[in-house]
Amino acid sequence: MAWDPAQYGLFEAARARPGHDLIAALPPCKPATVVDLGCGAGKLTMALANRWSAAEVAGIDSSSAMLGRAALLDARVAWELGDIRHWTPKxxxxxxxxxxxxxxxxxxxxxxxxxxxxxxxxxxxxVQMPRNFASPSHTLLRQLAEDGPWAAALAGKLREAPVHDPAQYYDWLAPIAAHVDVWETEYLHVLDGPDPVLEWTKATAMLPVLETLQGAELADFTERYRAALAAAYPRRADGRTLFPFRRLFMVATRAS
Ligand SMILES: C[S@@+](CC[C@H](N)C(=O)[O-])C[C@H]1O[C@@H](n2cnc3c(N)ncnc32)[C@H](O)[C@@H]1O
Structure with missing residues (x-):
């Protein structure tokens, strides 16, 4: 995936907030080793490194563009190019x-x-993951992908529900955990600027489309998606846009 740290950073505070909420939910501990999987541009990795300054901290990501930004932050962290699918700790x-x-x-x-x-x-x-795949930001994207001259090119590129029900994660983790805490939070992000939901998804959910379509076809797709989002997420009286966003959190303690 062609991750773009500048586009991803457009709504930095709103995007980082669930990560800070997850850090705040960690139990008191003094870890010697901390790993941030899919660390991206590394801001949350730095929050972890600052919280536990004596720990050995590593940030792993498969995007050299994102990791390149992270590497500018702090040499205390070991920034490593790697794929979570094959990652195992030493x-x-x-x-x-x-x-x-x-x-x-x-x-x-x-x-x-x-x-x-x-x-x-x-x-x-x-772990924190979005669980908003039934929201207009995603359903409109999938509907449009299936309904246009690009349907064949985009077939299978947008996954419908990559994140499962909360209880499913409990069942997967509980057999090897001493304690599993799973919860959801729906944020109401307040976004500035024209077409902010489009600008948000351009950095994430829309990436498979941006990688697949080009030129006039991509421009047509983007304009139709933009118009549909503008209707689904109308501007408020103050000119801002509200973006409800459900996220799934879990903190599991490994059994001794
Ligand atoms: C939405 S960004 C989140 C970045 C960071 N954790 C944050 O909260 O700001 C998702 C990150 O996951 C990384 N990623 C996605 N699939 C990956 C994989 N298989 N292995 C490693 N990193 C992956 C992407 O490169 C991207 O930097």
Whole structure:
């Protein structure tokens, strides 16, 4: 995926907030090792490194563009190009963190227990993923992808529900966890600017479309999606746009 750190950074505060909420939900601990999977441009990795300044902290990401931004932040963190699908820790880690990344990886039924097995006894795995795939931002994108001259090119590129029901994650993690806490929060992001939901999704959900279509076809797709989003997310009286966004959180403590 052609991740664009500048586009992703447009709504930095709103995007980072669930990550900070996840960090705040971590139990008190003094980890020696912390890993941030899908660390992106590294801002949350830095928050982890600042919280535990004595810990060895690594940020793993498969996008060299995102990691390039992260590498500018701080040399205390080991920034590593890597793919979560094949990642295993050299030694069990004390805090395994992932914000808004694992929804891009398939096979959660095997991935999540495998990741928790990489956590040291008594250590924690903390994950946040969007669970807004039934929201207009995503349903309109999928409908449009299926209904136009681009349908064949886009077939199978937009996944319908990459994130499962909350209870499913409990069932996958509980057999090897001492404690599993799963919850959801729906944020009401307040966005500035023209077409902010389009600008938001251009950095994430729309990436498969941006990678596949080109030229006039991409311009046509984008304009139709923009118009549909503008109707679904009308501007408020103050000119801003409200973007409801449901997210799934989990913090699992590895059994001793
Ligand atoms: C939405 S960004 C989130 C970045 C960061 N965690 C944050 O909250 O700001 C998702 C990140 O996951 C990374 N990613 C997606 N699939 C990945 C994979 N299979 N292996 C490693 N990184 C992956 C992307 O490159 C991207 O940087």
């Amino acid at each position: 030694a069990p880690v004390d805090v395994l963190f992932s914000n808004a990344a694992l929804q891009w990886v398939e096979g959660h039924g095997t991935l999540f227990p495998r990741l928790l097995r990489g956590v040291a006894p008594g250590g924690v795995m903390a």
